[in-house]
Amino acid sequence: MSEQSTPRVLSCMQPTGDVHLGNYLGALRNWVAGQDRYDAFHGIVDLHALTVIEEPGIIGPQTVELAAMLFAVGLDPERATVFVQSHVPEHNQLGWIMECTVSYGELSRMTQFKDKTAKRQNEFISGGLFTYPALQAADILLYDANEVPIGDDQRQHVEITRDAAIRFNHRFGDTFVVPDAVTPAAGARVMSLQDPTAKMSKSDDSGAGCVYLVDEPAAVLKKFKRAVTDSDTGADAVRFDRDTKPGVANLLEINAAITGRSPADVAEDYEQYGALKVDTGEAVVATLEPIRTRYLELLDDRGELARRLRVGADKAREVATATLDRAQRAIGMLPA
Numbered sequence: 001m002s003e004q005s006t007p008r009v010l011s012c013m014q015p016t017g018d019v020h021l022g023n024y025l026g027a028l029r030n031w032v033a034g035q036d037r038y039d040a041f042h043g044i045v046d047l048h049a050l051t052v053i054e055e056p057g058i059i060g061p062q063t064v065e066l067a068a069m070l071f072a073v074g075l076d077p078e079r080a081t082v083f084v085q086s087h088v089p090e091h092n093q094l095g096w097i098m099e100c101t102v103s104y105g106e107l108s109r110m111t112q113f114k115d116k117t118a119k120r121q122n123e124f125i126s127g128g129l130f131t132y133p134a135l136q137a138a139d140i141l142l143y144d145a146n147e148v149p150i151g152d153d154q155r156q157h158v159e160i161t162r163d164a165a166i167r168f169n170h171r172f173g174d175t176f177v178v179p180d181a182v183t184p185a186a187g188a189r190v191m192s193l194q195d196p197t198a199k200m201s202k203s204d205d206s207g208a209g210c211v212y213l214v215d216e217p218a219a220v221l222k223k224f225k226r227a228v229t230d231s232d233t234g235a236d237a238v239r240f241d242r243d244t245k246p247g248v249a250n251l252l253e254i255n256a257a258i259t260g261r262s263p264a265d266v267a268e269d270y271e272q273y274g275a276l277k278v279d280t281g282e283a284v285v286a287t288l289e290p291i292r293t294r295y296l297e298l299l300d301d302r303g304e305l306a307r308r309l310r311v312g313a314d315k316a317r318e319v320a321t322a323t324l325d326r327a328q329r330a331i332g333m334l335p336a
Helices: 021-034 059-072 090-099 104-108 111-119 127-141 152-172 217-225 246-259 263-267 273-299 302-331
Strands: 008-013 039-044 080-084 147-149 180-182
Touching: 008 021, 008 127, 021 039, 021 246, 021 273, 039 059, 039 302, 059 080, 059 273, 059 302, 080 302, 090 127, 090 302, 104 127, 104 152, 111 127, 111 152, 127 152, 147 152, 152 180, 152 302, 217 273, 246 263, 246 273, 273 302
Parallel strands: 008 039, 008 147, 039 080, 147 180
Antiparallel strands: none
């Protein structure tokens, strides 16, 4: 196994819909900050997206758009390895080895499989929805990742990856780095502007509760002005209380994440919801507009985007090829 003087971190995202404010404040901003502290690998996992995409001509454009956004928020191809999963065929190869390493019982206990299939009742359910934790394990193990930043909903996936690595190492010898799940420094927990009890999500049917990084400034301001709060008109109406005032708390948390303050401190500046909504919307616009501008510039320069992704794929394959070869030799497979 390769020795890392700098901890290697892997974080990935599926190209399934536009990136929103919750993605940025909760994860992407941390990715950008981490590229100088870690040996950072960031994958656009288009193979995983195939579990839900069933129409032609969608996955490629969405992959390009996500790549443009990752670079627009500040990821630098010279400081971080940004790659498309399908451009590194070692993912598929190690993915099969991982399918043969994890058990049916382990896969059947995965909470996300149960949740996703429940939502797709009476629809086509891909076998990939069942087996994708094995491919995800390969994604992580290919790069000798020391740390995998996660939210609570991803903890099971790192646990099954650790179990697979330990099991493989026990059977075939010391081969894989056993990764640690780490919880990043708290990013903002961004909730829907229309239903502040639910996380901001791409699946918001109306779009009114979700602020996308590609939204025009007027659209962003409109969404914040229409954000759900409550009917409280007391002197302390603007206060940070997630339990009893989720809509107000959401606005305060977003404002605090943008301005670098605490939600409680932000609350002290306001007596009315209207001013809080306007100021929060304007602060978000000021943060997102340079990102949106850069994103559109990159989409207009497909040659530069392709170059950056080639750089990332080459760097990723250099590591992935060595790891796959190590695994195949440990098993005792016949070399090509």
